[in-house]
Structure formats: structure tokens, C-alpha cells
Amino acid sequence: MLDFGLWKRLRDNGVLGLNDRNANFVLVYNQRRNYPLVDDKVLTKELAIKAGAAVPDLYGLIEIQQQVSSFPDIVKDRENFVVKPAEGSQGEGIIVIKGRSGGMYRTAGGSLIDDNQMAFHLSNILSGVFSLGGQPDKAIIEYCVEFDPVFEALTYRGVPDIRIIVFLGVPVMAMVRLPTRQSDGKANLHQGAIGAGIDMATGMTLTAVKGNSVVDTHPDTFNKVSGTQIPNWPVLLEMAARSYEMTNLGYQGIDIVLDRDRGPMILELNARPGLNIQIANRAGLRTRLEAVEKNRDGLKKVEDRVAFTIAQFGAHEARAA
Amino acid sequence: MSKKHLYMLTGILAGVAALVFLYKLFLLEFPLTPGEKTETWRVETRILVQTTGGAAKVALNIPQTAGNFTVISQSFVTGGWGLTTATEGFNRQATYSINKAEGEHALYYRAVVHRAKTVRPPPGARSEEPEIPEKTSYVDAELSAARTIVRAATREAADSQTLIRLVMKQLNTPTPEGPAQFLLQKNPGSRGIAEVGAELLRIGGLPARAVHGLALKPDRRNARFEHWIEFFADGGWQPYDPKTDKFEVPADSMPWWYGRTRLVHAFGTTKTETIVSVREAFEFTLRTALSRTRDLEKNLIDFSVFGLPLQTQAVYQLLLTVPVGILLLVVLRNIIGVKTFGTFMPVLIALAFRQTELVWGLILFSIVLSIGIGVRFYLEKLKLLLVPRLACVVIVVVMIMAFLSILSHKLGFDRGLSVALFPIVILSMTIERMTIVWDERGAQEAFKQAFGSLVVSVLCYLVMNLPIVQHLVFVFPETLLLVLAGTLLLGRYSGYRLLELPRFRVLGGSR
Numbered sequence: 030m031l032d033f034g035l036w037k038r039l040r041d042n043g044v045l046g047l048n049d050r051n052a053n054f055v056l057v058y059n060q061r062r063n064y065p066l067v068d069d070k071v072l073t074k075e076l077a078i079k080a081g082a083a084v085p086d087l088y089g090l091i092e093i094q095q096q097v098s099s100f101p102d103i104v105k106d107r108e109n110f111v112v113k114p115a116e117g118s119q120g121e122g123i124i125v126i127k128g129r130s131g132g133m134y135r136t137a138g139g140s141l142i143d144d145n146q147m148a149f150h151l152s153n154i155l156s157g158v159f160s161l162g163g164q165p166d167k168a169i170i171e172y173c174v175e176f177d178p179v180f181e182a183l184t185y186r187g188v189p190d191i192r193i194i195v196f197l198g199v200p201v202m203a204m205v206r207l208p209t210r211q212s213d214g215k216a217n218l219h220q221g222a223i224g225a226g227i228d229m230a231t232g233m234t235l236t237a238v239k240g241n242s243v244v245d246t247h248p249d250t251f252n253k254v255s256g257t258q259i260p261n262w263p264v265l266l267e268m269a270a271r272s273y274e275m276t277n278l279g280y281q282g283i284d285i286v287l288d289r290d291r292g293p294m295i296l297e298l299n300a301r302p303g304l305n306i307q308i309a310n311r312a313g314l315r316t317r318l319e320a321v322e323k324n325r326d327g328l329k330k331v332e333d334r335v336a337f338t339i340a341q342f343g344a345h346e347a348r349a350a
Numbered sequence: 351m352s353k354k355h356l357y358m359l360t361g362i363l364a365g366v367a368a369l370v371f372l373y374k375l376f377l378l379e380f381p382l383t384p385g386e387k388t389e390t391w392r393v394e395t396r397i398l399v400q401t402t403g404g405a406a407k408v409a410l411n412i413p414q415t416a417g418n419f420t421v422i423s424q425s426f427v428t429g430g431w432g433l434t435t436a437t438e439g440f441n442r443q444a445t446y447s448i449n450k451a452e453g454e455h456a457l458y459y460r461a462v463v464h465r466a467k468t469v470r471p472p473p474g475a476r477s478e479e480p481e482i483p484e485k486t487s488y489v490d491a492e493l494s495a496a497r498t499i500v501r502a503a504t505r506e507a508a509d510s511q512t513l514i515r516l517v518m519k520q521l522n523t524p525t526p527e528g529p530a531q532f533l534l535q536k537n538p539g540s541r542g543i544a545e546v547g548a549e550l551l552r553i554g555g556l557p558a559r560a561v562h563g564l565a566l567k568p569d570r571r572n573a574r575f576e577h578w579i580e581f582f583a584d585g586g587w588q589p590y591d592p593k594t595d596k597f598e599v600p601a602d603s604m605p606w607w608y609g610r611t612r613l614v615h616a617f618g619t620t621k622t623e624t625i626v627s628v629r630e631a632f633e634f635t636l637r638t639a640l641s642r643t644r645d646l647e648k649n650l651i652d653f654s655v656f657g658l659p660l661q662t663q664a665v666y667q668l669l670l671t672v673p674v675g676i677l678l679l680v681v682l683r684n685i686i687g688v689k690t691f692g693t694f695m696p697v698l699i700a701l702a703f704r705q706t707e708l709v710w711g712l713i714l715f716s717i718v719l720s721i722g723i724g725v726r727f728y729l730e731k732l733k734l735l736l737v738p739r740l741a742c743v744v745i746v747v748v749m750i751m752a753f754l755s756i757l758s759h760k761l762g763f764d765r766g767l768s769v770a771l772f773p774i775v776i777l778s779m780t781i782e783r784m785t786i787v788w789d790e791r792g793a794q795e796a797f798k799q800a801f802g803s804l805v806v807s808v809l810c811y812l813v814m815n816l817p818i819v820q821h822l823v824f825v826f827p828e829t830l831l832l833v834l835a836g837t838l839l840l841g842r843y844s845g846y847r848l849l850e851l852p853r854f855r856v857l858g859g860s861r
Contacts, residue, residue: 035851038858044846046854048684052844149733156735219791241853308856 043313045304050280054318058197058279059300066276067298070115070169076275082268083294085111085172085286092167097151100170101144109173112150114159114166120217122159124150125173125188137186138214174294177287179260183207183225185249187214191227191265191285191293194302194314197325198273199334200266201317201342203227204309205234205259210249218305223247225254226310230343232262238308263335265293270334272298317342356842360835367831380825383818390422391566391604391628395459398623399616401451406618408446410459411607413564419604420464427458440559440608463604465566486553487610495529500554510556510583511597517550518543518579518592543592544577545610557582561589562613563605566628571664573626575613576603629664655827668704670823673833675700675810680840682806687847690803691783698773699803700810708811712804714754715777719800721750722781723788730785744778 039046045054066072077084088110089103104110104126113123124147125137133141142150151168153159160166180189187208194202204224208214211221218224223244226235234257236245245254259265265285272283272295282302285293307314320341321328328334374380399408412435415421426433431446446457488496499520507513521543524530533546544560551558558581564573578599580587589599607613616622655666675697682688690696703711725746729739751774780803788796813819822829846854 035855035858036846039846039851039854042857044854044857046844046846046850047687048847049844052842152735153733156737158736241856243856308854311857313857 039313043316043319044307045314045318047304049315050301050304054196054280055301059281060277063276063278064300067278067281067300068116069167070113070117070297071167073276073295073298077272077295080271080275082271082275083288083291085174085294085296087169087171089170090115090167091151091155091170094152094155097148097155100147100151103170109175111169111171111173112147112154113169113171114154115169116160116164116166117154118160120215120220122150122154123215127173174286175289177260177289179257179287180205180207182250182252183247183254183257185210185214185247187212187216188286190216190296191259191287192224192302192306193265193269193283193285194306195269195272195281195283196318196321197279197328198270198331199321199328200229200269200338201321202306202310202312202314203229203269204238204306207237207247207254209239209247218303223254224305224309225257226306226312227259228344229266230339232259232265233257233344234259235310235344238305241305241308243308243311260287261293263339266335266338267331268293268295270331270338353842356838360838363831363835363838367828367835370828371826374826374828381821383821389465391463391465391630393461393463393564393566394627395613396625396627397446397457397459397614397616398621398625399455399457399619400621401448401453401455401619403450403452404618405449406447406451407616408457408619408622409615410444410446410457411441411611411613412444412459413461413463413604413606414442416605418465418601422462422464424459424461427456427460429455429457431455431457438611441611463566465602465604486549488549488553492533495532496550496553498529499533500550504554510581513554513556514547514551514558514579514581514590515595517554518547518590518595521547521550522592522595540593541575541577544579547592548579549610551579551581559587559608560610561605562607563599563603564626564628565600566602566604568630571627573628575606575626578603580605580608627664629667655824667820667824668701670827670830671814671820672697672701673830674819674823675814677833677837677840678810678813679806680837682809684840684843685845685847687849688802688806689799690806691780691787691799692776692803695776695780696803696806697810698776699807700814702773703807703811704815708808711811712808715804715807717754718747718750718777719781719784722747722777723784726781726785740778740782743781744774747774747778747781 066076071087071090074084074087088107089100091097091100091103108128109126111123111125114121117123124142126134126142127137128135130141133143134147135141154166154168157165174188176184176188183189184207189205189207191203191205193200204226206216206218206222206224208216208222213220216222218238221239223237223239225237227233228235233255235255236243237247237254238244239248246252247254268285269283272281273279276298278298278300280300280302282299284296284299286296287293304314321337324337328337375382393413395410397408397410399406408431412424413419413421426444426446428446431448431451433444433446435442435444437443444459486493486496499517503513503516503520507516520528520530521534524534530546533550534542536542537546541560541562544562548558548560558579561578561580562575563578564575576599577592579590579592581590582588588597590597591599613626614622614624655663655670658666676694679690679694679697683690699711699715702715705711706714722743726739726743729742734742784796784800787799
């Protein structure tokens with residue numbers, strides 16, 4: 030039952046395993062004291078603004094129970110907004126509000142929530158129901174992204190986002206996460222969203238991963254996943270490359286959403302990005318990480334790093350590896 | 351560079367472990383496998399007394415060499431109390447005394463007992479018929495009740511064996527309101543049956559005595575005494591066990607004291623608590639260690655787990671296997687890639703299995719978990735905040751356990767009683783984690799992780815329960831340094847987890 034041939038083939042193809050990622054990249058390049066910068070989305074937002082990157086506007090922050098009653102004031106002039114936990118994981122606890130009806134808020138899914146239900150949800154966020162390890166948390170109320178129609182044919186409700194793995198400031202691999210009916214509109218691979226690989230040189234989508242297998246059509250819209258051009262791809266690469274200076278985390282994942290009017294925005298950062306991105310791209314991460322490690326001395330400037338990505342990690346290069 | 355450091359550290363740890371291990375194995379001749387030890391037992395009595403400030407005296411019946419059992423050595427820890435020993439009837443009695451004492455005092459008695467492996471033939475030299483110290487203490491109504499039973503039995507008895515059976519039948523199944531019931535009222539339980547039985551036999555003219563003994567079995571932290579009868583026939587004392595109605599007692603039952611007295615008599619104290627514990631003595635008391643008089647070696651034995659009180663030793667025998675379970679857990683998680691709830695939860699569950707035994711443990715674990723999950727999903731509907739919700743789960747888990755214990759006791763399986771030893775908080779966290787995984791990743795993933803946790807628990811239990819593992823970590827605790835070294839090395843393993851292979855299969859190409 031043990032297939033050591035497979036073991037060797039994976040090694041040869043440069044596939045990165047969980048132990049490898051943790052022992053040789055996360056533990057080596059990510060210092061623990063920098064983790065709060067990515068775990069707390071409020072801090073991430075501040076850093077991104079400081080670095081000049083676009084982020085969804087922060088409408089308000091609820092940090093203690095007493096502030097819950099001020100929620101209607103915070104959103105009184107807003108039709109659309111998002112409520113989410115600052116230290117939430119896996120997209121849990123996020124409510125997207127798209128307009129009102131009567132005195133109630135209407136969610137993206139179409140259901141109605143009154144002020145009491147919203148107050149209970151905020152209390153849940155504060156008590157840490159959605160945070161990693163259950164510590165007390167803060168609730169963020171922010172701008173609701175009007176997503177770019179580029180992925181309309183490949184999305185079942187929800188907002189698709191683009192995950193880019195950045196190693197020592199070099200974008201090494203990327204995928205776009207497309208919500209499905211099974212994932213209930215969430216761009217979360219664990220919940221059934223699909224992830225389409227991206228040609229790092231051109232920003233063109235490749236085939237996608239669902240669970241642990243490769244697919245080429247969206248399970249709900251039946252459209253072909255590969256061959257979609259992501260607009261402004263070089264801008265996204267530059268955003269990703271700059272994120273290294275923001276957090277000083279050597280190995281991180283950056284999640285970017287495309288807004289119809291305001292272009293790409295940083296949604297959040299992740300200090301331990303998942304490994305399924307390799308299946309989406311049908312390529313191993315390790316090969317690319319080693320290439321960056323070998324050339325790290327020549328990759329100090331953002332422009333050089335972006336150029337390195339475009340030259341080295343295009344789809345044809347990846348296939349050849 | 352950090353790798354070199356790590357290899358050096360593990361090398362040193364392994365080297366130290368190997369040196370101590372080999373020294374103990376070859377120079378001190380510690381046994382390598384559990385089978386090699388002689389049948390030697392350490393028995394310990396710990397008496398806790400609460401004194402009032404005045405004079406106090408505590409008398410303890412101590413075991414003597416009898417039958418297959420030889421008392422090799424004994425020691426008393428008196429903590430400033432005086433000690434005298436004397437023979438009282440059939441018994442040997444140690445008396446601790448003090449003129450002025452206040453507060454709580456712990457008095458220890460320790461003995462090393464050797465059990466002959468072959469069952470000894472009946473004593474060759476016929477001893478004379480013993481003098482029974484007192485024929486009976488019964489008077490008035492009790493005496494006439496006793497006579498009623500004995501008279502009926504002697505009328506039907508053909509010999510001493512049938513006499514015993516007839517008398518004991520009356521005591522084992524007393525008719526309500528009958529004379530046997532009357533005699534047992536003041537002296538109930540198996541102890542009463544043995545004591546009253548011996549008394550009745552004496553009235554019937556057969557020299558007999560009640561025996562209070564201890565079963566020498568591994569790991570008895572709070573051992574309870576067993577009671578049987580000995581009668582004098584064919585020039586020797588013969589056993590009779592009222593529980594089985596047989597003229598033999600289990601070979602591991604060591605007689606401790608005789609007659610109607612209690613184990614401990616205390617005077618001038620307000621509270622007395624006695625704990626008797628037994629464990630197998632690994633330490634070569636007989637052939638090797640006793641003959642060794644060099645100070646270094648003596649200190650080495652003294653300054654080890656064997657120097658601890660027996661009760662604590664039993665705890666450590668359990669505790670010292672935990673690192674082995676943990677090492678296994680690291681292998682299963684980081685090399686195989688099994689997913690479990692909580693990092694060390696499976697090891698704790700495995701510890702609980704030791705008390706409940708495997709099959710029962712699995713059944714109880716599954717029942718508690720499934721009821722708990724049901725309750726947790728119901729609580730979800732009530733929209734409770736995190737901490738109170740967790741608290742509710744803990745409370746429910748405690749109640750489920752109490753209910754299961756009562757139910758299984760009523761149904762006659764006493765195994766269920768040990769469910770209480772399950773780590774309650776760990777179980778509650780497991781329930782919480784499982785519902786969250788269920789919600790976020792679906793039932794399939796939740797069951798996968800629950801199954802993974804159970805498999806790991808069972809494997810840890812099986813490994814931690816291997817006699818050779820228990821023996822090695824207890825007799826050679828330095829093997830834990832090897833376990834530590836192995837765990838350190840595993841900490842730098844960065845190869846694939848075996849379960850990642852199928853996950854990444856599509857990336858393997860078709861070469």
C-alpha cells in the first residue's frame with residue numbers, strides 16, 4: 030500500500046509537504062513576534078494603508094460589549110457593508126449585508142437580520158466564537174467589495190479572491206478561489222470552493238483543484254475555468270511583492286480581491302498558507318522556493334522580484350519542472 | 351548549524367541513557383524483561399492518625415511467615431514514635447507509641463515478601479493440636495443462637511469437612527430472622543462470615559480461626575483484605591474459603607493476621623486511616639541487591655523510583671509510560687499524518703482506557719461522545735456565547751458519566767464505574783472541537799478526525815500497556831532519555847507525511 034515510487038516522484042517534482050513547509054520555511058523565515066500582524070486583520074489593514082496598498086475601508090470597530098449598541102450608528106449611512114471577526118479563521122463569522130428592507134438588514138444570501146440578531150452575532154464575535162483558539166476578539170465593519178465581473182461566469186454567489194504565496198518578497202505561486210454552491214458562497218477550499226491555478230507570467234488562469242483532484246469546469250456554472258485573464262496582473266504581483274516589507278514574514282500568503290471600481294485590494298494575509306495551491310497549479314512549490322532561496326541576494330528591490338517571478342514562474346516553466 | 355547542535359544533543363542524551371542502562375543491566379544485574387524477576391512483593395501499610403495532644407498508641411497486626419509466603423525483611427517508619435513488637439495469640443503485633451503528639455502523623459510499615467513458586471506440600475512435621483486462645487466470646491442470646499446452628503450441623507455431619515460445609519451453608523444463606531442472621535447482624539460482610547464461622551466451628555469442637563489476608567497482585571494501590579477460615583486437621587492448618595465453598599484459597603492470597611481483632615487498633619487518636627498497598631518488587635531484593643553492600647550501589651537504588659513509597663511508585667509506573675505514548679503520537683501525527691482532535695488528547699484517553707479496559711473504554715467513549723455531540727448541536731440552536739456553552743457541555747458530560755455509572759452498576763457491569771476516570775474537560779473540548787469541524791468541514795471530516803483520535807488512542811493504549819514497555823521505563827527510567835532524543839529528532843523530520851502521498855497523487859505525474 031506504501032508507494033515509494035510516488036514518494037520519489039513527488040520529491041522529484043518539488044512538491045512541498047506539511048512538515049517541510051513548517052520545518053524549513055514557516056519556522057525558519059517567519060518570526061513568531063510578527064504573527065499578530067497577520068492574525069489581527071485590523072493591524073493588517075493599518076500596515077497595508079501605511080504601505081500605500083488599497084484595502085476595504087474600515088467603517089467601524091467594535092472592541093467591547095458596550096459598543097455593540099453603537100452598531101446602528103456606525104452603519105446608518107451605509108447600504109452595503111461587511112461584518113467580520115478581526116482574528117477569524119477560514120472565513121467563519123463573516124456577514125455580508127447588501128441593502129435593507131424595512132428596519133432589517135438584507136444579507137448577500139437574501140435572508141433578513143434585525144438589530145437584535147446582529148447584536149447577538151457581534152457578541153459572539155467578541156467572545157471569540159470564530160477566533161483561533163477562542164480568545165476574545167474584535168468585530169470589524171468594513172466596505173463591501175463590489176466584485177469585478179471578470180469571474181462572474183466562474184462564481185456561484187460570494188466573492189472570489191486571489192491567493193498569492195510570497196517567499197522572501199517574491200510571488201511564487203498563485204490561485205484564484207472560486208466559490209461554489211457547496212461552499213455556500215465562501216471562497217474557502219475546505220468548504221468546497223475550487224481553486225484555479227494562475228500562470229505567474231501572464232495572469233491567465235489554469236485548471237482548478239476541488240478537494241484533492243483536478244477539475245477544468247466550475248461545478249455549478251459548468252464554464253471552463255482555464256484561460257481567463259486576470260486584469261492588472263502586474264499590479265497584483267507588485268502588491269504581493271511589497272507585502273513582504275509590510276510584515277517581514279518570509280513565507281506568507283496574501284489574499285487579494287478585485288473591486289469593480291477600485292481595483293485590487295488586500296483582504297488579509299496568512300502566515301501558514303495551505304498546500305493545495307500546488308494541485309491547482311499542478312506544480313510543486315519547493316522547486317520555486319529553492320530558486321528564490323538561491324537568488325535571494327539579487328532580489329532586494331520590488332521591481333527585481335516581480336521581474337524574477339515573470340521570468341521564472343510562468344506556466345511553461347512550471348510544466349517543464 | 352542548528353541541525354548539528356540537535357544531533358549532538360540527541361547523541362549525548364542517547365549516550366547517557368545507554369551508559370546508565372548498561373551499568374544497571376550488567377553491573378547491578380537489573381532484570382531486562384518482566385519475566386526474569388523473582389516472585390517478590392513489597393507490601394506497605396500507611397496509617398494516618400490525628401492525635402489530640404496527649405499520649406497515643408497504635409497497634410498494628412503485621413504479617414508473619416506462613417505457608418508459601420516468607421517475610422524477608424520489614425521496616426518501620428515511625429517518625430519519632432516508639433516501637434515495640436509482641437506476639438498476641440496467633441498474631442504478631444507492632445505497637446507505635448508516643449507520650450505527647452499533636453496533629454497528623456503518618457506511620458509506615460513495609461515488608462518484602464517472597465512467595466515460593468511451587469505450591470508447598472503439606473507440612474511434613476505434624477505439629478501438635480494448637481491451643482485455641484479462647485473458645486468463644488458469645489454469651490446469652492448469642493451463645494444459644496450459635497449452639498442452635500452448631501447442634502443442627504453436628505447431627506448431620508460425618509466429618510470435619512462436612513461439618514464446615516453445613517455450618518457455612520447456614521451463614522452464607524441465612525434464613526431471615528434465623529439464628530445465623532442474628533449472629534451476622536453485628537458482624538456483616540465476608541469478614542463477618544469468616545469470623546462467625548470460625549467461632550461456630552470452635553463451639554462445635556473443631557479448632558478453627560478466621561484468616562485475614564491480602565491477594566498479592568500487581569498494582570494494588572488501596573488493597574482490600576480477603577477473609578477465609580483455617581481449621582486444624584491432619585496435623586496442620588487447612589484452608590477453607592467461604593466464598594467458593596472450597597478447601598483451598600487462591601495461591602496468591604497471603605495470610606496477614608488471624609482471629610477477631612482488627613488490623614489496626616488506635617488509642618488516644620481522633621481519626622485513623624489505613625491504606626495498604628502492594629506491588630511487585632522488581633529490585634532483586636533476594637539474590638542481588640541484598641547481597642550488595644557497597645554504598646554507591648545502595649544509594650543508587652535508594653535514589654530511584656524504588657525509594658518512593660509504594661503508592662507513589664504505582665502512580666509512577668503509570669506516569670512513566672506516558673512519554674512512550676507521546677512518542678508514538680508524534681510518529682502517527684507527523685510521519686503518518688493521522689488527524690486527531692487536540693494534540694495530546696489521545697494519550698489522555700489511552701490513560702483512561704487503562705482503568706476501563708479497552709473494549710469498555712471504547713464503548714463508553716463513543717457513548718459519551720455521541721450524546722455530548724447531540725447536546726452540543728442542541729445548544730447551538732440556543733445561540734449561547736462560547737464560555738457558557740463550553741461550561742454547559744462539561745456539566746452535561748459529568749451528568750452523562752454519572753448516569754452511565756449508575757446504569758451499568760444496576761445492570762451488573764461494574765466496569766462502567768470507571769468511566770468517571772475519563773478526563774472530563776478533555777472530552778468536553780473534544781466534543782466542542784468535533785462540532786466545530788462538523789460545521790466547518792462537514793460530518794465526513796469530523797468522523798474522520800474522531801476515528802483518527804480513537805485509532806491513535808487505542809494504539810497508544812496497546813503500546814503503553816505492553817508489559818515489556820512498562821517494565822523497561824520503570825526499572826530503567828533512563829530509557830526516557832532515549833524517548834526524548836527520538837522525539838527531538840522527529841522534530842526536524844521534514845519529509846512527506848504518508849497520508850500526503852495520496853493527497854498529492856495528481857502531482858506525481860505518470861512517469
